Amino acid sequence: MKTDYHRLIHRHGINGKRNAAWTSRRLKYLYAVGVSIFTLVLLFLVYRKHGGEVKRVNGASLEAQYPAYDDGNETEPPRLKPDELPHIAMKDMIDYSGMFEDEDSFRNAPIIRVLPESKTRRYRDIVLQHERYYRAHETRLYVPKLKKDYQITLDEFVEKFRKQGQPVIIPFESLRSMNFTMKPYTISELQTIYPNTMRKSYKYGKAAVSYIDLGPAIASLARDRKLVKGKEGRNFPRKLKFTLNAVKKLDFQRPPLFNNQRTMLGSLWFGSTTATTPNHCDCCDNVAIMVTGTKRWTVAPPSESRIVKPTNCTGGLCWANLENPNRPKNNFEKKMANSYQMFIFDLLPGEMLYLPAGWFHHVENLTPTIMTNYWARGGPAFLADA
Incomplete structure (x- = not known):
């Protein structure tokens, strides 16, 4: 008890x-x-x-090249002054008449809208300067296409497009006076040039400095096969770095648009009909050259950083939080897409796109495609003379 x-x-x-x-x-x-x-x-x-605007290349921040701007002491966004960025002040004097096959559409396109300058966020200089530029000058949200019979010169391209940060589609024919002889190909033509004689895998990002056999890749593309990754590599190239000697069977050329400025090695991109590239922006001016097939581009000016707030930045690019502006996945993305200023167009074989640094772009294939591209070295021409 x-x-x-x-x-x-x-x-x-x-x-x-x-x-x-x-x-x-x-x-x-x-x-x-x-x-x-x-x-x-x-x-x-x-x-x-x-401010969601840090960009890194090989682990090194580009903030030193594009210094952040602290606008905490400003009350009104100032108009751009010629002594700040002299080449930008030339915009009002530029005459585009007679250059574009879609000139009326270019002139009637909507004006890029820009929010008041932020007092709390710090942006990279390229974003800030675009915002100020768009406030000071009425800029059209449009990517015009040069007439095929319009022979553009290097100086004209630099002054009217590179220094103005204006994207443009350039048919191969418009560069004949600059000794650019490259032509588009059909997949059948490519199969004749590169017969499928052996099985081969392709390494992502690997630099091909000697001859590369594209026969197996073209055979996969002809069957519209999806990209397959294995231990040995891929069934066709995806961002394969190449020299012109490595593809000497084809009439590939560097675009004659960068003056004496060096470019990075060209990249070779194969893609099936289902291939897409999520929305992102690059740190450098870019020329994309369509060899075969058609890609649909959705582009937006750098000022849209306010909307998509890119945060995942690596390897010279920043991924936007709005992965596909045309098909938002949730309410958060729908809200961004409703405010997003974008322009959609198709890039056809035999055309190249000049896309200035900082412009956002989502890309999807409408057919099997082969594309090459070149990034310029030395930062965007929008911020300094090319």
Whole structure:
């Protein structure tokens, strides 16, 4: 028979265990809340510092090249002054008449709208300068196409497009006076040039400096096969770096549009009908050359960084938080897409696209495609003389 003393000890022991368990649960809960709050504060501080605009190349930030702008002391966004960026002030004097096959559409396109300058966010210089530029000059949200019989010169291209940050589609024929003889191909023509004689795999991003057999890749493309990754590589190239010597069977040429400025090695892109590239922007001026097939481009000016807030930046590009502006996946993306200023067009075989640095672009194949592209070195021409 238990005494009152034993009952007292038994009761207090049980209560003690209950109190200890409750205290342990409370501490775990408070710890979880504390970690969550700390993480959110840290993310907020990092995002506020960089404004979603940090770009890195091989692990090194380009913020030093495109310094962040602190506008905390400004009350009104100033109009652009000629002594700030002299070449931008030339916009009003530029005459595009007679150059484009879609001139009326270009002249009637909507004006790019820009929000008031932020007082809290810090943006890369390329975004800031585009915003100021669009406030000071009415700029059309449009990518015009040169007439095939319009023979553009290098100086004209630099002054009217590179320095103005104006995208443009250039038919191969428009560069004949600059000794550009490259032509588009059909897949049947390519199969004749590169018969499928052996099985081969292609390495992602590998530089091909000597001859490369494209026969197996073209055979896969002719069957519209999807990209397959294996231990040995891929069934066709995806961002394969190449020299002109490696594809000497084809009349590939570097675009004669960068003056004496060096470009990176060309990249070779194969893609089936289902291939897409999510929305992103590049750190450098870019020329994309359609060899065969058709790609649909959805582009937007750098000022749309305010909307899509790119944060995942690596390898010279920044991925937008709006992956496909034409097909948003959720309410968050739908809200961004409703405010997103974009222009959609198809790039055809025998055409090249000049896309200035900082412009966002989502790309999808409408047919099996082969494309080459070249990125310029030395930063965007929009910020300095080319």
